[in-house]
Amino acid sequence: MSAMAGRSECDGYVEDLQGRLVLFTGKTRIEGKHVKRDELFQTVRKRGGLPLAGTRNRNVTLLVLGELSEDVVTDPVNLRSQNVVFVDAERRRGNHICIVNDRGIAALLSGESAPCLRSRMIHADTVELSLPTPMRPTSPRLTPLTVGATPEHKPTGLDLDLSGLDRGTSAHQATLALLVAHLAPVPAMGLTSPRVDAAWRSPDEPTVLFVAEVKSLTGARQDQQVRLGIGQVLDYVHALRERPPAHVSVISPVLVLEREPEDRRWLNLADSLGLLLTWAPRFPGLRG
Structure with a gap:
């Protein structure tokens, strides 16, 4: 592992938002309702997280993908997908950044853990995402x-x-x-x-x-x-x-x-x- 390596890979689950530097990309929907960024930022802070208003960087610890299902292959043209490609590249360099979708951030904001999506580069600039397997029961919180x-x-x-x-x-x-x-x-x-x-x-x-x-x-x-x-x-x-x-x-x-x-x-x-x-x-x- 190179000197640029950072966080080790997680066990497949994000336990909480405490101390996490959170980057949102795409529109976030919770229970089908679009939630504005300022509301999301406020709730994340209440859970101990640090929402990032700027651009992506390797210090980010959690990427939240809005309006993206678990099995979608990203489009490298739009900003959301560029963030996914960046995170996957960081993971392959040894700097693990967790990824959750709308359902995952909803769970974290309610005090529950969420699955960290797996990523796999299938073309030069296209990343496939999937749920971790096997699923484990959520610990009481x-x-x-x-x-x-x-x-x-x-x-x-x-x-x-x-x-x-x-x-x-x-x-x-x-x-x-x-x-x-x-x-x-x-x-x-x-x-x-x-x-x-x-x-x-x-x-x-x-x-x-x-x-x-x-x-x-x-x-x-x-x-x-x-x-x-x-x-x-x-x-x-x-x-x-x-x-x-x-x-x-x-x-x-x-x-x-x-x-x-x-x-x-x-x-x-x-x-x-x-x-x-x-x-x-x-x-x-x-x-x-």
Whole structure:
């Protein structure tokens, strides 16, 4: 590899926009709607990216191809294709620049990863693009948490979807709001998958992620709600341990109740499962 070589080839996926120098070429459409550059630039900056308003250069780390499907062969006459030819040449020199299409940038702007398109020179000035293979599942990602929008849990498999008992209730939202306030300044987050009520990183060790299920006890059998909450949060944690978010190595389950449970046996059960059981408004055992 020559002295001009730069970034090594990626694993086929762009994880996020953080710190990336982004060049747009062609019109970008998200969900079929054309998005103006100034709007795109603003959103990219919010995701930690650095949009490039000028021309292409070898410091670019991500090229966004507007209005281009995965299997299109580029036309070297127009500017968009000239950028593709440039990026492919940089790749062959050992300086890997990632390429995404409209669908890919839409995923990145929503906090998900996106496939980096492969490129192949098929003529002197014509490049063929294709999706990476094989496709890998998208890793869960932390997302901003909006109190007031209760996550939709998947059905439990019972005849009655018990998770619906507290979905959208004022007690559930009030408890969640109190939890968010208790954790501050540590930010409570959501996850792209599974749809947990709240998640947050440990202030002492960022690789530790706490995952919480919130259960209201108003208008429902208390033992039924606690039992359901334990099952749900352990299910979420099991899934996340199999495929954790980026930079997370430890997943810790937390069950948050609207108030202290009447039966103290739930505390012993939770402790035996390695689960923190806590409740509003003081959240005992949970550092704030």
